Amino acid sequence: MQLVGKQRFITRRWFVPAIGLLLMVASGSWGFANEFVVQKDVMVPMRDGVRLATDIYRPATDGKALEQPLPVILSRLPYNKDGQASAAKYYATHGYVFVAQDTRGRYKSEGTWHMLSDDGPDGVDCAAWIGKQSWSDGKIGMIGTSYYGGTQHAMALAGAPELATVIPVDAMANMGRQSLRNGGAFELRFWNWIFLNAGRGSRAAKDAGTAETLKVMADQRLAYLEQLPTRRGMTPLRLSPEYEDWLVSAMEHGANDSFWSDVNIVDAPQEYKDIPVYLVSGWYDSWGGNTTANFMALQRAIKGPVYMIMGPWIHAQQTASSHGQVSFGKEAAIANQWAWRKEWYDHWLKGADNSVGKADPFQTPVRIFVMGTGDGSKDEKGRLQHGGYWRNENEWPLARTQYTDFYLQAGGVLAQEAPPAKESITQFQFDPADPVPTIGGNISSGDDILVQGGWNQKGGPHIWNFLKPIPISARKDVLVFQSAPLEHDLEVTGEIEVELFASSSAVDTDFTAKLVDVYPPSADWPGGFDLNIGDGIVRGRFRESLQEEVLMTPGETYEFTIKLYPTSNVFKKGHRIRVDISSSNFPRFDVNPNTGEPLNRQRMSKVADQTICHDSTRPSRIVLPVIPGT
Known part of the structure; x- marks a missing residue:
């Protein structure tokens, strides 16, 4: 025997059974069955004959799989099913069969890959196959993050009869709304x-x-x-x-x-199977806006129940409490990523009377992390201690929200007072050859080209296209509007929009907006700290509707709605609320060439003269969801 661990795995034995599939037996210390066996690379046929490679982990005793039917945890992913071994071992030693499957055209599965379009019917076929196996009791719960959070949504929208619950984390959805297209x-x-x-x-x-x-x-x-x-x-x-x-x-x-109809929940929530759903995402995740949108849509369309938790996290980092240059405190992390899910599965797949509906993180339908209550000092790793705390809520957006206009005004002012009647504008030039660089934000799949999460809004060696350590506010194509230092703490929790009155010399261009929490200078941060909270963009040709392109008339003023990502943040006393307006955020978004040519087929580009209006007849503003009395 080979000793491989003191707690989780005591022994491991390998052999190849007669059918040619690898069977692994491992001992553990988790109870129920303290071993598991795995059958590798079972080729499961789909309705069109394509076979998908599938691993099956089953609870075992004395090296033999348990015979009684059990509920199944299913993961369908494009990132190699072998990477599911850790989760599989945990659930297989806690009374579940765990099934991991390479999606169509990926790794060992046959067929041709398509972006999520096959995952509804393939998911239905996979679930039907599982339901016929002797080791299955006919109930399936799904697990997975990002793309394979999207395969959960795809299977729920396809209505697989065996599907009993899902926990989509940072899940792909609504791809033409605020994700692939934004x-x-x-x-x-x-x-x-x-x-x-x-x-x-x-x-x-x-x-x-x-x-x-x-x-x-x-x-x-x-x-x-x-x-x-x-x-x-x-x-x-x-x-x-x-x-x-x-x-x-x-x-x-x-x-x-x-x-973009695949995994479109917001436009067709009634097609989602009526099952318990637990949505998980973060204020700095690329799918945060779609997660809250899905919660609102599903709450209206199905009985569920539908739960949601939103932490201060970046993509797929629920077990972490810091990212970028910012720390939120140890309580921000979920300590055991498998155990809390198991509590949900136990309740809905096994009928356990446990903490679901009674205690955190399942006490109320909504659980949020309110950022920004830290002391703003540096921690031992040099990160801003932005801090925060968990809070339970009954709905989203919060019923007690007071939507409050903060107006863009001349001289870079951001104020609640309405702007004056006298015509007032600020202008800048947008050169597509020199776009504003991305410094953090709601990002996934950023490997080497984008940094994720919370960052001081200044350049440096971590930003490949803005290497010098100067603030982004120093750029002449970034308009900064900021409030006076706040006289008291102000909590902003909810969905955020910027209503911008603007014109351009171009027939098509972009306008961007970014919300920033401006820390005053301190001993730890002599220059202060400009923390990005959320951002957004609108392409001029889609100003009227995301469904139809309409080019602009140069020089004509239009109203543009820029949807930022949702957040929950306390802007503390002495801080400033800042809104940055520009026309690019690269490489977070593709750069508009300002020519009006067909998308992604441009050969030319031109500099655009941009005009932002801020007077009483054209009151550009950010609408902040202020939470009173906190």
Whole structure:
């Protein structure tokens, strides 16, 4: 026997059974059955004959799988099912069968990959197959983050009969709304995802030479970013055609219509299966806005129940309490990522009378982390101690919200007082060849091109396209509007929008907005600290609707709505509330060339003269969801 751990795994034995599948037996200290067995690479057939590679982890005693039917935890993912071993071992030693499956066209599964479009029917077929197995009691709970949070939503929208509950974490959804397309702009994190994954676990990667060519391409992503737009057949991406086709099609298609219909919950919540749903995301996650939108939509459409937890987290980092340059305190982290989910599964899959509906994090339908109550000092690792605390709520948005206008005014002022009647404007030039750099924010798949989370809004070696340590507010194409120092703490919790009256010399352009918590100078931060809270964008041609493109008339003033990501943050006494207005945020979003050419097919670019209006007849403002009495 091989000793591999003092607590979790005491012994491990390996052998190959006659059917040619690898069977693993491991001992543990978790109770129920202290061992598990795993059957690797079972090829499960779909309705069209394509077979998907599947691993099955079952509780065992004395090296033999338990025979009684049990509920199943299912993970369907494109990132290699072998990476599910840790979760699988935990649940298989806590009375569940755990099933991990490579999605279509990925790693060991057959077929051709498509972005989530096959995961509804494939999920239904997978669930039906599971329901027929002797080890299954017919109930399935799903698990997974990001893309394989999206496969949970896909299966729920497809109405798989065996599906009993889901816990989608930072899950893909509503891709034409505020995710892949955001206010009409394209989020380049998915350009990054394609450039990385076209040569990892894809059909093309099965050929060693092709895989190496795609790896070289991926290693040169910064150079390719400088040559956007990416065109069909013009890069090594052509060697992985389904990935090239999806990416170029997605970058060419801005309208939120049937092209983005896969996993569209907000527009069709009534299609979601009526099951218990626990939504999980973070204030700095790329899917945070869609998570709160899904909660609001599903709360109205199904009985559920539907729960939601929103922490101060970046993508897939619920067990962490800090990111970027900011710490939120140890209580911000979920200590055991598997145990709290098990409590939910035990209740809905096994009928356990436990903490669900009675104690945190299940006491109320909504649990939020209110950021910003720290002392603002540096911790031992040099991070801003922004702090915060957990709070339970019964709804989202909060019923006691007081939506409060803060108006953009001349001289860079942000104030609750209405602007004067006299015509008032601020102008700047937007040069697509020199876009405003991204410094943190709601980002996933940022590998090497984007930093995630909370950062002081200044350049440095961590920002590849803004290397010098100067504040972003020093740029001449960033308009800064900020309040006077606050006389008392102000909590902002909820959905946030900027209503901008503006014009441009271009027929199409972008406008961006960013909410910043401005710390005053202190001993630890002599220059203060400008902490990004949330941001957003709108593409001019989609100002009237996300469904239809309408170019602008140069010089004509329009009202633009910029939807920022939701948040919960206390702007403390002495801090300032700041709103940055510009026309780019790169490489978070693709850069508008200002020419009005078809999306992703431009050959030209031009500098645009931008005009922001801030007077009584054109009152540009940010609408903040203020929570009184806290």
